Amino acid sequence: MAADREFDIVLFGATGFTGGLTAHYLAEHAPEGLTWAIAGRNEEKLAAVRDQVTAEQTAAPALVTADASDPDSLAALAARARVVISTVGPYLTYGEPVVAACAQAGTDYVDLTGEPEFVDRMWLNHHTTAVETGARLVHACGFDSVPHDLGAYFTVQQLDPDKPLRLRGVVRSNGSFSGGTFHSAMTALSRARQMKEASATRRRVEGRPAGRSSRAVAGKPHRDPRLGYWLLPLPTIDPIIVVRSGAALTSYGPDFRYSHYAGTKTLRYAAGGATAVGLLGVAARIELTRDLLMGRIHSGDGPDQERRDKSWFTVDFVGEDGDQMVHTRVSGGDPGYSETAKMLAESALCLALDDNPEAAGQLTTAVAMGDSLLARLQRAGMNFEVVEPA
Numbered sequence: 286m287a288a289d290r291e292f293d294i295v296l297f298g299a300t301g302f303t304g305g306l307t308a309h310y311l312a313e314h315a316p317e318g319l320t321w322a323i324a325g326r327n328e329e330k331l332a333a334v335r336d337q338v339t340a341e342q343t344a345a346p347a348l349v350t351a352d353a354s355d356p357d358s359l360a361a362l363a364a365r366a367r368v369v370i371s372t373v374g375p376y377l378t379y380g381e382p383v384v385a386a387c388a389q390a391g392t393d394y395v396d397l398t399g400e401p402e403f404v405d406r407m408w409l410n411h412h413t414t415a416v417e418t419g420a421r422l423v424h425a426c427g428f429d430s431v432p433h434d435l436g437a438y439f440t441v442q443q444l445d446p447d448k449p450l451r452l453r454g455v456v457r458s459n460g461s462f463s464g465g466t467f468h469s470a471m472t473a474l475s476r477a478r479q480m481k482e483a484s485a486t487r488r489r490v491e492g493r494p495a496g497r498s499s500r501a502v503a504g505k506p507h508r509d510p511r512l513g514y515w516l517l518p519l520p521t522i523d524p525i526i527v528v529r530s531g532a533a534l535t536s537y538g539p540d541f542r543y544s545h546y547a548g549t550k551t552l553r554y555a556a557g558g559a560t561a562v563g564l565l566g567v568a569a570r571i572e573l574t575r576d577l578l579m580g581r582i583h584s585g586d587g588p589d590q591e592r593r594d595k596s597w598f599t600v601d602f603v604g605e606d607g608d609q610m611v612h613t614r615v616s617g618g619d620p621g622y623s624e625t626a627k628m629l630a631e632s633a634l635c636l637a638l639d640d641n642p643e644a645a646g647q648l649t650t651a652v653a654m655g656d657s658l659l660a661r662l663q664r665a666g667m668n669f670e671v672v673e674p675a
Contacts, residue, residue, distance in 0.1 A: 290392075291365040292322045293637045295349060297383060298372035299323035300330040303397065303427075305337075306626035307372060308346070312338040314630065314665075316638070322347040324362055353379045356386065363390035368637045370629060371396045375472050376403040384411050384422060391418035393636045397427030397629050401522045402476060405483040408647045409490065416646040423653045425526050426632040427625035431650055432456075432600045432667075433523040433545070434530055435659050436615040438651040439669045441537050443613065444606040449540035451605045453504070454527070455512055455548040456519065458598035458620050497539050499531030504544040511612065512601055514548035521545065530651035538606070548601070596620065601672070612673035617666070624667070631661045 296311065298304040308323055315321060323346045325331050331348045339345040349365070351358040353373055363369060363386040371383045376398040387394040388411040398404065404424045415422050425431070433454055444450055501524040508515050524545040531537035596619035604611045617624045632650060635641065639657040650658055663669055 290367045292320050292347070292367065294319070294321040294368045294370065294633050295324050295362060295366040296321070296346070296370045296372070296633075297324040297351060297362065298370075299334050299346075300325045300327065301372055303622060303626060303629075304372035305334055306622055307370065307630050308334055308338045310626045310630040311634075312346070314634075316634075319634075319637075320347075322349045322366075324349040324351045326350065326352045353382055356382050359383055359386040360390065363387045363392045366392055368393040368395065368633045370633045372629070374398065374400075376400050377406075377472055377476075381407065381410070388415040388418060388420050388422060391420050393421045393423070393633075395423045395426040395629060395632045395636065397429065397625055398424050399427075399429030399522045400472070401525055402480040402483045404522065404525075404647075405480075405487045408487055409483070412647045419645045421636060421645055421653050422647040423632065423636070423650060424647070425522060426629050426650060428598070428620040428628070429521065430523040430526040431628040431632070431658075431662070432598070432615040432617070432620075434526050434649055434651050435662070436600050436602050436613065436669065437527045437543065438530060438534075438536075438655060439615070439659060440602040440604045440611060440613045441541075443611040443671060443675050444538075444604050444609065446536045446538050448538055448606040448608070449542075450538040451542050452527075453509075453516075453544040453546065453603050454523070455509065455514060455516060455546045455601045455603075456523075456598065457514070457548045457601075459596055494532045497532070497535070497541075499528045499537060499541040500543075501525065501528045502542050502544045504546065509546075509548070509603075511603055511610075512548065514550060516546035516548055519545050519547045526649050530649045533649070533652045592619075596623075598624070604675075606675075609675040610673075611671065611675040614668070614670055614672050616668045616670075627665055627667070628662065631665055632658060635661055 296304060296308055299308045311321060323331055323334055328348055328350050335346055335348060349362055351362040359382050369387050369392055373379045376396065377400055380403055384394060384407050436454060437452055440452060441450055504518050506517050524543055527543045531541040598620040599614055599616045602613045635654045635658045641654050641657050644653060659669065
């Protein structure tokens with residue numbers, strides 16, 4: 286349905302911080318002949334973004350006005366695009382109308398959400414429609430959760446798919462989080478009950494893969510003798526995404542288990558991180574402290590170029606199939622901004638231009654794009670490497 290559209294890609298939310306970085310990336314890396322647009326509420330602000338991103342580039346985007354609170358404008362936007370990128374969050378607050386418009390129009394959709402409740406509710410509300418129209422709804426196309434999802438996908442390719450597979454991912458970074466990420470995290474922490482209910486409802490409706498098993502295992506704080514790091518279980522959306530790829534793809538073996546951690550060099554940092562996460566969870570559940578913290582860190586804020594240039598991330602994976610063990614690593618630059626804009630833009634380009642697996646509905650990056658997106662990100666400078674072969 287989306288083959289004959291005015292635009293290959295429309296970026297919704299281009300006037301925000303991460304949206305602006307994504308617009309810059311597309312302007313610099315868009316292939317010749319790509320038709321694209323930037324969209325938002327304020328045409329004057331959109332024109333300013335267009336002028337900034339095309340000052341030294343040739344791939345100038347068109348401008349489209351649309352508002353997350355105006356379903357008609359979103360329906361019109363989705364009908365003009367093959368792929369819509371949404372950077373408008375927190376997604377629980379603003380995201381569903383865009384997803385609904387894309388599902389109805391048969392338009393592919395990507396975002397950078399890290400909100401598990403949002404993803405589950407979008408599956409419950411729009412997956413069936415997207416399957417019928419052929420739309421591919423791919424959430425978590427930034428640092429949440431591309432390095433983890435595609436890193437796990439890359440790692441299991443080194444192992445025996447006929448055997449039970451055990452995999453752990455360990456993330457390390459010196460990057461700072463965005464205001465939007467903080468607001469999304471605080472919203473999620475304040476809605477633990479609703480998040481659990483949405484997850485349980487989805488599991489009941491979706492069911493399990495026939496004859497196979499794919500599960501996340503929380504794990505416990507401990508020192509990893511192979512990697513040399515202290516590991517702290519990391520309750521993000523990433524393990525959820527990884528095991529959904531594991532459920533959908535037989536290459537993850539008949540019995541797949543994944544554990545997800547933050548890694549630190551010393552026990553002191555691990556203990557401090559655990560304490561900070563616990564205190565933040567308590568603060569998020571108290572309306573007064575939640576509002577105070579969210580008022581001090583504004584959505585749309587982010588670090589300057591100098592700070593981003595000094596930032597980095599690694600995700601180490603250790604995989605086992607009973608007979609052999611492999612150590613792989615995904616690494617790159619500033620995770621929360623520069624690399625997130627790259628991953629988001631390349632995901633949209635991949636859906637618009639590449640030969641991907643035939644699939645529709647709500648999908649993970651590994652299921653929707655797999656090898657195509659992996660190759661794109663490697664060409665764009667992200668490293669996927671085997672550190673210790675099986």
